[in-house]
Amino acid sequence: MIRFIAIFAIACLVGLAAFVYRVKYDSIALNREAQRLEKDIAIERDAIAALRAQFSALSKPSRLQGLAERHLKHLKPFSVSQLTTTSEIPDRLPDLGAFIDKLPLNAGLPVADTELGSPTGSERKPFRPPVPAKRPLKPAQ
Amino acid sequence: MNSVSDSGAGVISPRIKQLALQGARKKRLDKGRIRLVVVMTVFFAVFTSITGRLVYMAVTGKPRAIVARSADDLPAMSRPDVVDRNGVILATDVRKPSLFAQPNRIIDANEAADLLADALPDISTSELRSKLASGKGFIWLKRGINEAEQQRVHRLGIPGIGFREENRRVYPSGRTLSHVIGHVGIENIGAAGLEKWIDADRGLIALREAGLSGERDRDNSAVELSIDLRAQHALRDELAEAMKLYAAVGASGVILDVTTGEIVALASLPDYDPNDPKDSIDLNALNRITTGTYELGSIFKAFTVAMALESGRFTMASQLDARAPLQFGSQRIGDFHGKGRVLTLPEVFIYSSNIGSAKMALALGVDHHREFMQKLGFADRLRTELPESAKPQFRRRQWKPVESATIAFGHGIAVAPLQAAAATAALMNGGYLVRPTFRKRSAEEARALAPRVLSQATSDAMRQLFRLNVEKGSGKRAEVEGFLVGGKTGTADKPGPHGYQKNKRLNSFLAAFPTDKPRYVVLVTLDEPQRTPGAGEATAGLNAAPTVGKVISRVAPLLQVAPRIERLAGSQPALALPAVR
Incomplete structure (x- = not known):
């Protein structure tokens, strides 16, 4: 009995030693991996911090105001007079037909200032309503 | 066996x-058997305990690594981010390489110094030589170098020269928030403003001394401020504009939430760039809102009138004789815009009558006046998170009647403008004196800490008077369509070495909006504004008031104050087609 236990214990010991050996080397490898990851994370964190700082610097109000003043000359700040309540809106639209009839269509509608320019550089033509092609009218029967 | x-x-x-x-x-x-059993038991116990310990460590583990510091100088401290009330970054750390040398490892100090001086044009050869020849173990050559410089130095390949990444504090919003946020020194230690407060609040100095401060700490949550960066920019921009327009030497402003006491914006000009804080030592660049004390002049009439109404001895219908100036020995108190008749209490306020205000204070007695001013917090230093604060010039001893009379219209008492703004918040919010703060705070928290100094009725009357002054009085130019601005002007002659100076003024406008349910107090002061062509005399109604109007028109939509559009309706239908020529 005791011999059996002894053999069993020795076997266990050898097995355990092998197991511990493996665990130890695995843990060293994992530790190295963990350190590498920690370092990567730190680098990423620093990169995120730098990018966030850059984002804040690029989107700071004073910079945006400068850009808006330079590039959005056609827009005006919002005014309270542009607001209304729902109760103020009439149930029916004003007479649009009469309004359109009065428009001097052939002279061309007023066109927005083209200073911004189009990206292709081609000049924007003032809007002209399409003129129906002259076609002899069929005599009504 | x-x-x-x-x-x-x-x-x-x-x-x-x-x-x-x-x-x-x-x-x-038997003996042998017993020995065997004992040995087995001991081995079993030892192995079991080791196994148990291993399992325990594997399960609960996270063994704390001990940070070994070399003899290097400590690297710059890591600081928490600072964000505004909407989460926009106001201050953060970025890693930047710093250049160091180990002089005891350098072979030829002269040659190394010559080479380095070529690569780093902003450091002189002699400075480098003396540093490199010092024979020390470690020395910083340049903190925070850029990539091009790093490349150049790296290419030289001098032994004993190296780089080390360090935290550098950056303020993406630059000058916009300089006085509030403050700045840090070379070691990333807070030197002024909220940065200094963060050091104390988060125990950063202690951490640094323990050698644990170099790494970016993931648990270090951001410090959240009450500031709204957009409103802050609008305020600063308008102040800068006003300073230029009215040729003033300084300008400052604060926007305070009347219910929570949160400071939404605070700007003082001239200011400095916290990224490069060398201008911060300029005396003119002090924080005029918290660190300077000023005789604010007529805006104090608001507090005098509030005291009169609160006492119950005056009502909105009370009449005060402002026909004759008051005489105290050689001193004479007269009115700037004298009406020369008996004024009602609202008229005293909107015509800014010195005589009327002084008479109200005198009628209530000097002790009552002094106690009321103490109750509004004008006797004590107002402490916020900012480490810088100013002690008001307030006479604690018995006042003479003439002092009471002048204090009634804001002379003979000098306070930090933030104190006046805080007291005005009490005038507007139903009488609660909330302490201003730079941190986010809820209305309940603020209310729990705030003593009540005025009744609701007095507060309601003051709201009406503020509004009346913008509709009919000296504050007309502060009107902003839809936002029901109310306010009081103050044009104070600045005290000089020989009494008050006639041509040097401190103009202020103390406003609240919207007056039907006030949400914000806005105080703007302009230091020594000059006459401007076409604008007549440089009084507060002509420069400080329109500045406040512009500030409110910009910040009110940002702060989500809904405009009162019902009031505007009338002349034009909401949906109309343009007239055709």
Whole structure:
């Protein structure tokens, strides 16, 4: 009995030693991996911090105001007079037909200032309503 | 033991029984067996405890690594981010390389100094030489170098020269928030403003001394401020504009939430760039809102009138005789825009009558006046998170009647403008004196800490008077369509070495909006504004008031104050087609 236990214990010991050996080397490898990851994370964190700082610097109000003043000359700040309540809106639209009839269509509608320019550089033509092609009218029967 | 080994393995048990009968052998065998059991038990116990410990560590583990510091100088401290009330970054750390040398490892200091001086044009050769020849173990050559410089130095390949990444504090919003946020020194230690407060609040100095401050701490949550960066920019931009337009030497402004006491914006000009804080030592660049004390002049009439109404001895219908100036010995109190008749209490306020205000204070007695001003917090230093604060010039001893009379219109008492703004918040919010703060705070928290100094009725009356002054009085130019601005002007002659100076003024406008349910107090002061062509005399109604109007028109939509559009309706229908020519 005791011999059996002894053999069993020795076997266990050898097995355990092998197991511990493996665990130890695995843990060293994992530790190295963990350190590498920690370092990567730190680098990423620093990169995120730098990018966030850059984002804040690029989107700071004073910079945006400068850009808006330079590039959005056609827009005006919002005014309270542009607001209304729902109760103020009439149930029916004003007479649009009469309004359109009065428009001097052939002279061309007023066109927005083209200073911004189009990206292709081609000049924007003032809007002209399409003129129906002259076609002899069929005599009504 | 011998007998055991003699026997066959398969028949141990009957032999043991047999052996047990024999005396001397039995003894030896028993002894051996006991020893075996003891050894087995001990081994078992030891291994079990080791296994148990291993399992315990594997399960609960996270063994704390001990940070080994070399003899290097400590690297710059890591600081928490600072964000505004909407989460926009106001201050953060970025890693930047710093250049160091180990002079004891340098072979030829002169040659190294020459080479480095070429690569780093902003450091002189002689400075480098003396540093490199010092023979020390470690020395910083340049903190925070850029990539091009790093490349150049790297290419030289001098032994004993190296780079080390360090935290550098950056303020993406630059000058916009300089006085509030403050700045840090070269070691990333807070030097002024909220940065200094963060050091104390988060125990950063202690961490640094323990050698634990170099790494970016993931648990270090951001510090959240009450500031709204957009409103802050709008305020600063308008102040800068006003300073230029009215040729003032300084300008400052604050926007305060009347219910929570949160400071939404605070700007003082001239200011400095916290990224490059060398201008911060300029005396003119002090924080005029918290660190300067000023005789604010007529805006104090608001507090005098509030006191009169609160006492119950005056009502909105009270009449005060402002026909004759008051005479105290050689001193004479007259009115700037004298009406020369009996004024009602609202008229005293909107025509800014010195005589009327002084008479109200005198009628209530000097003690009552002093106690009321103390109750509004004008006697004590107003402490916020900012480490810088100013002690108001307030006479604690018995006041003379003439002092009471001048304090009634804001002379002979000098306070930090933030104190006036805080007291005005009490005038507007139903009488609660909330303490201003730079941190986010809820209305309940603020209310719990705020003593009540005025009744609701007085507060309501003051709201009406503020509004009346913008509709009919000196504050007309502060009107912003839809936002019901109310306010009081203050044009104060600045005290000089020989009494008050006639041509040097401090103009202020103290406003609240919207006056039907006030949400914000806005105080703007302009230091020594000059006359401007076409604008007549440089009084507060002509420069400070329109500045406040512009500030409110910009910040009110940002702060989500809904405009009162019902009031505007009328002349034009909401949906109309343009007239055709």
